[in-house]
Amino acid sequence: MAAPHAPLRRLAPQIIILAAVLALNLAVFPDFFRIEFQNGRLFGNLIDVLNRGAPTALLAIGMTLVIATRGIDLSVGAVMAIAGAVAAKIVVDGHGWGTALLGALAAGGACGLWNGVLVAWLRIQPIVATLVLMVAGRGVAQLVTEGTILTFLNEGLIHLGAGTILGMPTPVVIWIALGAGVTWAVRRTALGLLIEAIGINESASRLAGINAKVLLTCVYLVSGLCAALAGVIVAADIKGADANNAGLWLELDAILAVVIGGNSLLGGRFSITASLLGALIIQSVNSAILLSGMPPEFNLVIKALIILVILVIQSPRIGHWLYILRASGGDPAPRRKTPVKETAR
């Protein structure tokens, strides 16, 4: 049993890919790794990747748990818009940033609970259940902002998106702390195990005495809370709640981050750290595209190509090849040569 090395081995593909994409950044922009300290904040492309990756990373934390239960949460982008709108509305109405943050979290939590009840209690398929809020949520956010970009000047709230803590942009601190916190919470308690069990075989888990309904609801609740935080950060970053655009299509990036993190959409074993690396990989790809100075018409094609390559490298078949390669390379005893059949199916 190689327990101490197991986590590292699990993360190896993501770490290698991240390194490769960062190297690509370096190739298109030689000063990529330069970090300066100016105006009391760290300043550099690497910091930008960490900072701009925050919304996707936050969503990926919740999404990882949801996907581990064999579910999916399509509503997170819309929940971001709602949370941002609620936070903006509260400070515009003259309350403090703490109230705004709590209000946004309450709104996100309510959305998550709603999803959880639809999935766990009413047994609606997750993709359908969360689609409801994905479609309706942005409308709710527009009702809150009354159709405009709700601009605010509350320094405390703005600090959450655009400020720094010890020189590090606040969003970076928030997502790293939350990622570490949730990872700690699921691995130091039995939550992780129970969530995985539900994702792999819900019926067997129920028979083993796992309270699947409550756990499923909690998982969507966490996803809603993560989305709310992401929504507050995005709104704070631009000092305004943009109900039309905040978090638009970000649910897909979050799902992609989870997948790049090597987590199966069919549920089961999960790694939040790997998903967070996945979010950083996506952001690094975005960064490379922006820095390359290519005409914007190429953005999506290049992004798609890079991600395709990443997913192909991670495919189980390629993994099996590598396993065979390692097994035959690392075996000192000359084995009788038998034709190795590797049919590409």
Place this chain on the structure above:
Amino acid sequence: MTDPVRPVLHARGITKFFPGAIALADVELALHPGEVHALLGENGAGKSTLIKCLTGAYACDGGVVELDGQLVDPGSTQESQKLGIGTVYQEVNLLPNLTVAENLFLGRQPTRWGMISRRRMAAEAAEVLAGYGLDIDVREPLSHYSVAVQQVVAIARAVEMSGRVLILDEPTASLDQGEVELVFDVIRRLKARGLAIVFITHFLDQVFAICDRATVLRNGHVVGTRALADCAPRDIVHLMLGRQLESEVRERHGGQGGEVLAEIDGLGRRGMIEPFSMRIRQGEVIGLAGLLGAGRTETANLIFGAVQADQGGVRLRGRALSLKGPRDAIAARFALCPEDRKTDGIIGDLSVRDNIILALQARQGWARPIPRAKVEEIAQGYVRALDIRAASLDMPIRLLSGGNQQKALLARWLATEPELLILDEPTRGIDVGAHAEIIQLIERLREEGMSLIVASSEIEELVAYSTRVIVLRDRVQVAELEGGEITAGNIVRAIADEDREVA
């Protein structure tokens, strides 16, 4: 060994790796025309893996397969079917809502002017099945017929599509004696037609009844191929286990058990099982007997709360229990090892260790994780106590053989220290060795004072360990046998005889 006839199928050097384990090592298998060849071995010996390699379901990591002297390399089960290798699995792999004829011809329906001709299809299907001694209405949905008939249809489909090698993976596992004969009859006909047939089963008597030769696997290696005319069952068992089975005869330990643990009073659910009552004492094993569909599993599920009863109730030491679901039952120290290991038992992708501690952890709640050291102690303890064979506790449980999975599930429930352990078909689909061990375990647990309810279709087995047997027929309890009454003959009579009612 010299082969006078050239084999139809000859596999050599077949090797297959699983992550962290070698499933097959340099396996050789030769099938002669007109021979029924048994493939034997304990669970986990590599039988299923070998079949999957031969049929292209797995890509093997080494070795060659020759069919009629030609090298073949099927990349998928469809390809191997085309080459002439047909397979029939224990669970019939057909579509129950289609007609018999459609099932037989699915994917290659006879057509007229580009349209499927239903009339021609029915006529041809009837003709084909007549060749198997089956005279049924082929226009009825497949689900109308018994599992045995479905099994024969599956065999017919496989033979019609492939026609040279037929692999039967435990085709008789869920059949009764008469039905087994029906299938055997078909096998004999096919043998006469010159097919090479691989027959996989756990029933040694069936092996000697129908097979010509047997190849025995152990731990992924071939330990021997024998002509069955020249050897006795114990030789084969010896090959399989590497040791002689302990004496089968067992003394019945008497006793009516101790205090009453639980009383079940008129528990039932409309459309599923008629209300039933029973008293469960400490230190007794209640056997549930009956044909398939008689209500054994339903009874077990109802007591455990896996299915909610709509009438009656359960009292534990005189206090009424509210059983709204498995969690309530587990809190009352009930445990249930379900019939369908794959869908209701194991959490396939989780490690053996996690599977073992799962129920205990679920009862403790998420906030109180079992410490790592304790987990290790529990898991290792049960691995030793139950002789669970796994390369590592980190291995996903789905990679274990059926018998070892079953033992791990038993470990899961024993870890919760249950007072009432319900076992539904604890020995289904597992090998001889594990079978004997599980029966011993049941005895031991009873001696330690645990109450057990065991539902099983194996009457001999029920006779061996039950202190009381409840017989079910058509979802009604029809008899209760105690002490000396418990004999295979009495049970069979109770199952079959409509008139005999034992109080």
Place this chain on the structure above:
Amino acid sequence: MTFKATLLAGAVALAPMAAVADDDLTIGFSQIGSESGWRAAETTVTRQQAEARGIDLKFADAQQKQENQIKAIRSFIAQGVDGILLAPVVATGWDDVLEEAQDAEIPVILMDRTVDADESLYLTAVTSDLVHEGQVAGEWLAKEMDGQPCRIVELQGTTGSSPAIDRKAGFEQGIEGHDNLEIVRSQTGDFTRSQGKVVMESFLKAEGGANICALYAHNDDMAVGAIQAIKEAGLVPGKDIRIVAIDAVPDAHLAIANGEMNATIELTPNMAGPALDALEAYLQSGTQPAKWIQTESRLYTAADDNMAVYEEKKSLGY
């Protein structure tokens, strides 16, 4: 001219035009929806215009769906309105319903966008000229720099959208012949504030803040986002980097008033004013207007009273 006169000609009180005797005119207005602040402002201004002229305006919000617009027009025809204002959500598929209006002799005026239908089917189209807007921005920057070398970064609109294409082309026309002006980086900011900020951050890193002299953004929202990025990079927006954008939304006026932005070109929400002028003239004297009425693309700079415009515009629903 003060901004009030331009923006809300006759809207506030009884301006001279309202004196025209058209007491009983009923006009139908099929609006796309309220997908942006500008759209909301357009609706508000249209209502104000109608009220000031004593016109009974029947308003229908199509919620981004053409079939809703077609339904609305049919119901206007059935009610026998005197004229129809249509802000079409898409360009195609209008022939049938426009013919129905023509048969009923109800003039239709297109607002803000045009359609792919025969010109004879509508009275006129009142739109801004996207290319012209870009050109005004380019010319302003050329004049502002007055021959000094300037490296420009551009925040494009959503890739492939017609405002992005036309505003880019117009700006390039505007700076044509000024060799001192060079667009060094151009990337899409999707018309959103947050993308504007993100992309500006990457421009600042890639070029170095000191090497960028001006920013041209295809809309104000992206410029407002970029302003924050510039500030966070330790530069002074409006001074270290000149900023010109298009739309003239309230926040842009605020930014100009605060000295953080230099210029914005108005995409006026007052399409209804010229449209109703043309309609009234046609109904009263049969005057055929031109087939295309171009709205003014007014340039706002620090020279204007931006705070006043800001306060005024905020009430329009931006």
